[in-house]
Amino acid sequence: xxxxxxxxxxRVLKTGQSMTLLCAQDMNHEYxxxxxxxxxxGLRLIHYSVGEGTTAKGEVPDGYNVxxxxxxxxxxxxxxxxxxxxxxxxCASSSWGGSQRGYNEQFFGPGTRLTVL
Amino acid sequence: xxxxxxxxxxxxxxxxxxxxxxxxxxTTSDRxxxxxxxxxxSLESLFVLLSNGAVKQEGRLMASLDTKARLSxxxxxxxxxxxxxxxxxxxxxxxxxxxWGAGTKLIIKP
Numbered sequence: 001x002x003x004x005x006x007x008x009x010x011r012v013l014k015t016g017q018s019m020t021l022l023c024a025q026d027m028n029h030e031y032x033x034x035x036x037x038x039x040x041x042g043l044r045l046i047h048y049s050v051g052e053g054t055t056a057k058g059e060v061p062d063g064y065n066v067x068x069x070x071x072x073x074x075x076x077x078x079x080x081x082x083x084x085x086x087x088x089x090x091c092a093s094s095s096w097g098g099s100q101r102g103y104n105e106q107f108f109g110p111g112t113r114l115t116v117l
Numbered sequence: 118x119x120x121x122x123x124x125x126x127x128x129x130x131x132x133x134x135x136x137x138x139x140x141x142x143x144t145t146s147d148r149x150x151x152x153x154x155x156x157x158x159s160l161e162s163l164f165v166l167l168s169n170g171a172v173k174q175e176g177r178l179m180a181s182l183d184t185k186a187r188l189s190x191x192x193x194x195x196x197x198x199x200x201x202x203x204x205x206x207x208x209x210x211x212x213x214x215x216x217w218g219a220g221t222k223l224i225i226k227p
Contacts, residue, residue: 031213042205042220043205043217045215048213050213058214090159090160096213103148103209104148104150104213105162106215108159108160108161109159
């Protein structure tokens with residue numbers, strides 16, 4: 001199993017350009033997440049999905065869009081990149097079904113380092 | 118406001134010493150997660166604590182959870198250089214999300 005993979009690993013954009021980050025998981029997990037990590041700020045949730053065809057906003061969704069057309073893939077789009085979006089982006093997935101007996105252990109991809117000039 | 122606070126945020130220690138990282142949280146969650154991140158790498162799950170009084174150990178690391186005090190600890194015994202990393206704790210929110218601490222950067226000197 002590859003686990004959670006992310007494409008690309010690195011990217012440099014100019015302000016105003018657009019791009020899509022791809023996350024794929026082969027663990028048949030229902031839940032998927034996009035985070036950004038900035039120095040000294042821990043992880044901040046951008047968007048998440050609780051199943052194929054569903055998406056929801058996290059704490060910092062502005063400037064990003066997502067889609068979950070297939071269960072195994074979760075795409076993060078930047079329509080018009082800004083320097084404030086320079087960050088490391090992590091995708092994660094979880095098998096938790098929302099049950100009180102379960103738990104939300106998340107498994108992370110290797111990350112995408114994005115620089116916006 | 119829901120918060121997870123870790124302390125210290127930075128810790129430099131000598132090999133062979135013991136130390137504890139603290140994770141305080143403001144929710145009523147009884148599930149807490151510890152992760153490790155090496156520099157430039159991704160996050161790796163270390164422990165999942167699922168109830169009050171839960172204790173888990175892996176090598177020189179031991180994590181515990183006190184839900185009444187809303188406190189989890191990550192104890193390092195006889196530290197070795199390989200344990201140098203950033204350690205994060207996280208707790209459940211009600212709507213499928215985790216709330217993350219800011220991380221504790223641990224440097225262990227030979």
